[in-house]
Amino acid sequence: MEAVYVKEEQLRSYCERAFKKYGFNEQDSKTITDVLVAADMYGIETHGSQRLEMYRQHIQKGYIEVGAQPSVAFETGISAVVDGNRAMGQVVSKYAMDIAIEKAKKSGIGMVTVRNSNHYGIAGYYSNMASEQGMIGISMTNSFPVVVPTFGRKPMMGTNPIAVSIPAKPNTFYFDVATSVAALGKVEVRNKKGVDLPVGWGVNEEGKDEVNPQHLFDNVMNREGGMHPVGGSSQLFGSHKGYGFSLLVEFLTGVLSNGVTSNHTEEDGIMGVCHYFMAIDPKVFGDPEAITEKWSTYLQELRDSEKAYGQDRIYTHGEKEAEKEEAYKKSGVPILPKTIEEMKNLANQLGMDFGIDA
Numbered sequence: 390m391e392a393v394y395v396k397e398e399q400l401r402s403y404c405e406r407a408f409k410k411y412g413f414n415e416q417d418s419k420t421i422t423d424v425l426v427a428a429d430m431y432g433i434e435t436h437g438s439q440r441l442e443m444y445r446q447h448i449q450k451g452y453i454e455v456g457a458q459p460s461v462a463f464e465t466g467i468s469a470v471v472d473g474n475r476a477m478g479q480v481v482s483k484y485a486m487d488i489a490i491e492k493a494k495k496s497g498i499g500m501v502t503v504r505n506s507n508h509y510g511i512a513g514y515y516s517n518m519a520s521e522q523g524m525i526g527i528s529m530t531n532s533f534p535v536v537v538p539t540f541g542r543k544p545m546m547g548t549n550p551i552a553v554s555i556p557a558k559p560n561t562f563y564f565d566v567a568t569s570v571a572a573l574g575k576v577e578v579r580n581k582k583g584v585d586l587p588v589g590w591g592v593n594e595e596g597k598d599e600v601n602p603q604h605l606f607d608n609v610m611n612r613e614g615g616m617h618p619v620g621g622s623s624q625l626f627g628s629h630k631g632y633g634f635s636l637l638v639e640f641l642t643g644v645l646s647n648g649v650t651s652n653h654t655e656e657d658g659i660m661g662v663c664h665y666f667m668a669i670d671p672k673v674f675g676d677p678e679a680i681t682e683k684w685s686t687y688l689q690e691l692r693d694s695e696k697a698y699g700q701d702r703i704y705t706h707g708e709k710e711a712e713k714e715e716a717y718k719k720s721g722v723p724i725l726p727k728t729i730e731e732m733k734n735l736a737n738q739l740g741m742d743f744g745i746d747a
């Protein structure tokens with residue numbers, strides 16, 4: 390299945406125009422697009438333009454209130470609780486991370502929890518907002534229930550990503566992962582590609598292994614089966630550790646914000662997703678330059694260390710994204726033909742030009 394290479398500007402223009410057609414103002418359309426295109430440029434094909442249709446469905450279901458804006462519900466010098474007021478997740482999250490960064494500039498640290506929000510895209514976009522200002526950034530979100538507890542078969546947690554961005558040379562350390570064995574988006578993309586899932590990604594309604602991506606997706610939607618935490622189904626491979634990381638995210642997002650845990654999202658017609666953002670100014674620990682130097686040296690030592698049999702390269706987190714971004718600026722972003730078809734149909738339905746050479 391040959392991907393279609395789409396120029397960044399065309400993708401950006403397509404998304405902005407689509408979000409304006411959805412009813413968002415100019416500024417919000419730009420903010421949402423920036424998060425989606427960042428994912429595409431990083432090679433995170435699951436969370437870029439692939440998700441335009443999902444957001445439309447969330448608007449139609451009434452989860453996202455187009456035009457709504459977040460507000461601060463509670464605040465101290467180092468912390469805040471933001472009410473997302475059902476606004477678009479990207480709009481809420483940029484607002485909340487900006488507050489965390491401002492607090493970190495004044496007090497060294499800023500922590501913001503968010504309730505009553507919506508799906509925010511890639512977690513790492515927001516942690517990068519802090520690292521771009523020389524700070525350490527952390528971002529987490531819960532989601533609708535997708536992941537089963539170790540030894541369970543009913544989805545009780547979200548795929549709950551954790552992203553950490555730390556200034557480093559030559560690239561920012563960028564660790565951005567779901568606490569499930571994979572993001573649900575990877576099941577969607579495997580379905581589009583017609584590729585089975587590896588054993589250990591998920592269970593069906595009987596609690597047995599499920600390798601068909603469409604079946605697993607349907608199971609998740611019916612809340613009768615789901616994905617495993619990082620580590621898979623077996624405690625021998627650390628399922629209980631992924632489970633614990635996922636609960637950490639549930640606590641910091643859904644509980645600390647006085648919002649909802651993933652198993653109570655999508656109740657009463659509200660998505661209710663919750664987030665957590667943190668910015669730390671390294672100045673409160675000494676000389677930021679020296680810290681970056683030490684960290685960068687260690688990352689280089691890791692990359693230079695001895696390779697396993699059959700391997701010729703060790704990566705550190707963020708390297709792949711930096712390389713893809715550089716390559717895609719020249720080649721354009723590879724988009725799956727099925728996604729291109731969806732985008733064409735969407736443009737038709739919205740009555741706008743497709744505007745993409747494909």
Ligand SMILES: NC(=O)c1ccc[n+]([C@@H]2O[C@H](COP(=O)([O-])OP(=O)(O)OC[C@H]3O[C@@H](n4cnc5c(N)ncnc54)[C@H](O)[C@@H]3O)[C@@H](O)[C@H]2O)c1
Pocket residue numbers: 433435436508509510511512513530531532548549550551552563564565566567568570571572573574575703704705706707708709710
């Ligand atoms: N909004 C939501 O509800 C939600 C939920 C789940 C996931 N997500 C997003 O989905 C995206 C994908 O998540 P995922 O769990 O599939 O991530 P993934 O498994 O693709 O891992 C990506 C991370 O691993 C690093 N990496 C990849 N190969 C590496 C290697 N060999 N050595 C060292 N580092 C390496 C990358 O630099 C990156 O930090 C993330 O951006 C995440 O934020 C969002």
Ligand SMILES: O=C(O)C[C@H](O)C(=O)O
Pocket residue numbers: 435508532533548567571572573574575
């Ligand atoms: O699909 C979701 O809501 C969760 C997330 O984006 C994921 O891909 O796991």
